[in-house]
Amino acid sequence: MPTNATHDQQVRILLVDDDEDDYLLTHDIVAEIPAGRYTLAWESDFDVALETICRNEFDVYLIDFRLGAKTGLELLKEKQDRQCPGPAILLTGDSQPEIDRAAEEAGADDFLEKSRLDPILLERSIRYALRQRAHKEELEEKVAERTAELAEANAKLVEADRRKDEFLATLAHELRNPLAPIRNSLEIVRLSIDIAKAVEKPLKVIERQTKHMVRLIDDLLDASRITRNNLQIELEPTDICEPLHAAIETSEPIIDAAGVSFTADLPSEPINVSGDNVRLCQLFTNLLTNAAKYTDRGGTVSLIVEKSCEHVVVRVKDTGVGIATEMLPQVFDMFAQLNSTLKRSKGGLGIGLALVKRLTEMHGGVVTVHSEGVGHGAEFVVTLPLLDKCGCAKCGK
Numbered sequence: 480m481p482t483n484a485t486h487d488q489q490v491r492i493l494l495v496d497d498d499e500d501d502y503l504l505t506h507d508i509v510a511e512i513p514a515g516r517y518t519l520a521w522e523s524d525f526d527v528a529l530e531t532i533c534r535n536e537f538d539v540y541l542i543d544f545r546l547g548a549k550t551g552l553e554l555l556k557e558k559q560d561r562q563c564p565g566p567a568i569l570l571t572g573d574s575q576p577e578i579d580r581a582a583e584e585a586g587a588d589d590f591l592e593k594s595r596l597d598p599i600l601l602e603r604s605i606r607y608a609l610r611q612r613a614h615k616e617e618l619e620e621k622v623a624e625r626t627a628e629l630a631e632a633n634a635k636l637v638e639a640d641r642r643k644d645e646f647l648a649t650l651a652h653e654l655r656n657p658l659a660p661i662r663n664s665l666e667i668v669r670l671s672i673d674i675a676k677a678v679e680k681p682l683k684v685i686e687r688q689t690k691h692m693v694r695l696i697d698d699l700l701d702a703s704r705i706t707r708n709n710l711q712i713e714l715e716p717t718d719i720c721e722p723l724h725a726a727i728e729t730s731e732p733i734i735d736a737a738g739v740s741f742t743a744d745l746p747s748e749p750i751n752v753s754g755d756n757v758r759l760c761q762l763f764t765n766l767l768t769n770a771a772k773y774t775d776r777g778g779t780v781s782l783i784v785e786k787s788c789e790h791v792v793v794r795v796k797d798t799g800v801g802i803a804t805e806m807l808p809q810v811f812d813m814f815a816q817l818n819s820t821l822k823r824s825k826g827g828l829g830i831g832l833a834l835v836k837r838l839t840e841m842h843g844g845v846v847t848v849h850s851e852g853v854g855h856g857a858e859f860v861v862t863l864p865l866l867d868k869c870g871c872a873k874c875g876k
Contacts, residue, residue: 488516489516489517489518490516490517490518490538490539490605490609491518491520491536491537491538491539492517492518492519492520492537492538492539492540492541492605493519493520493521493522493528493531493532493536493537493539493540493541494519494520494521494522494540494541494543495522495523495525495528495532495540495541495542495543495546495551495554496521496523496542496543496546496570497523497543497545497546497547498523498543498545499523501543501593502521502523505519505541506519506521508596508597508598508601509598509601511598512598512601512602513598513602517602517605520537525546525547525549525553525554528542528554529554529557529558529561529563532554532558532563532565532567533558533561533563535563535564535565537565538565538566538609539565539566539567539568539605539608539609540565540566540567540568541567541568541570542554542555542567542568542569542570542587543570543571543593544569544570544571544572544578545572551569551570551571551582552569552578552581552582552585555567555569555582555585555586555587556585556586558586559585559586564616565612566588566589566608566609566611566612567586567587567588567608568587568588568589568590568591568604568605568608569582569587569589569590569591570591570592570593570596571590571591571592571593572592572593572594573592573594578590588607588608588611588612589604589607589608589611591604640706643706644703644706644707658689658692658693658696661689662686662689665682665685665686665689668682698830698831698834699830701830701834702830702833702834705833705834705837710837710838710841712754712755712758712838712841712842713755714753714754714755714842715753715754715755715756716751716752716753716866717751717752717753717754717755717756717759718749718750718751719750719751719752719754719759719784719791719793719863720745720746720749720750720784721756722754722756722757722759722760722762722763723743723745723759723763723782723784723793724745725756725760725764726759726760726761726762726763726764726766726767727741727743727767727782729760729764730764730767730768730771733767733768733771733772734767734768734771734780737771737772737774737776738776738777739770739771739774739776739777739778739779739780739797740777740778740779740780741767741771741779741780741781741782742779742780742781742782743781743782743783744781744782744783744784745782745784746784746786750784750786750791750865751865751866751867752791752842752863752864752865752866753842753843753864753866754842754863755842758838758841758842759838759842761834761838762834762835762838762839762861763782763793763795763861765831765832765834765835766795766835766859766861767780767782767795768831769831769832769859770795770796770797770799770857770859771797773797773799773800773857774797774798774799774800774856775799775800778797778798778799779797779798780795780796780797780798781794781795781796781797782794782795783796786865789864789865790844790862790863790864790865791862791863791865792860792861792862793860793861793862793863794858794859794860794861795858795859796856796857796858796859797856797857797858798856799856799857800853800854800856801850801851801852801853801854801855801856801857802848802850802852802853802857803852803853804850804852807848807850810832810848811832811833811835811836811846811848812833835859835861839861839863842863843863843864844861844862844863844864845861845862846859846860846861846862847859847860847862848860
């Protein structure tokens, strides 16, 4: 197999030309090149020349522009399409810029005018073509090595991500297993008639911390389900007020403990959506507890429900620490902890808002966040499609 010729090696040249006189002329020119390290072979048939080129039997190829019914450009394109190796130089009867450009596009390494061909010019062109091709092959080799390295690194990242998902799922399940008997034992102790007053306060602490641990583990389970795309919901006609009332009831102890005032403006009439009652309650609970978490004592959290012709809009607004503008796009990312409010995370895993986004999307809705910046509070807006249009003229029903 040919190798990139060094200064002392023989350089094997194949001339592809359908004119024997041109071959003889080129042979004489090659013979006059100093040092005598160039040998010339000749092929006049287009198809045979292409197969010879693709077998990589020569170091460099001189291809005439005119090859009977076909052209040297066609041969170059065939060589390029079949990814045949070796540098190629196009020879033409006259200098035409458009042919030069076409030769370059077809993969030629150089372009020479036959009427001006001499030993010095030909050798210079051959050496240039060999250097260019060697440089190109070196770059291609480096690109291939780098591509392989990146592919290997990506495979390792994918595998690490898979193992992380499995770890989260296993961890959550393993942590959850002992919690049920702990809670049951607490209930048994609480129901005991002779329980001492001195035990009541520690029991409340244990119960409160156990509930908090349950919430964290449930978040871990949901995080695993999201990353595995395994989160399930059961859609059925649901009055949006039902999960909202349940979310308020669940969130009120946390809101009260935070020293935050809470207002809710819910409609008196049913607003039906296609939803999963339990998951919608979880969605709105996360928004309400998140608002309380990031609001100072004395602040306010408000819940507002608005109905349009085709959607119901639920707004959860707070007067809390707010969100820096550059951080807004990251709010719904999994495990996100915003730097400006990290100290207020109070044990959160950065999963709640990612879950809010996923659940909203699974209900066919969208969730957005608005904030004027740090210190100006935040507003989360969940928009869900109504189960049925309202029937007004605007809806067209």
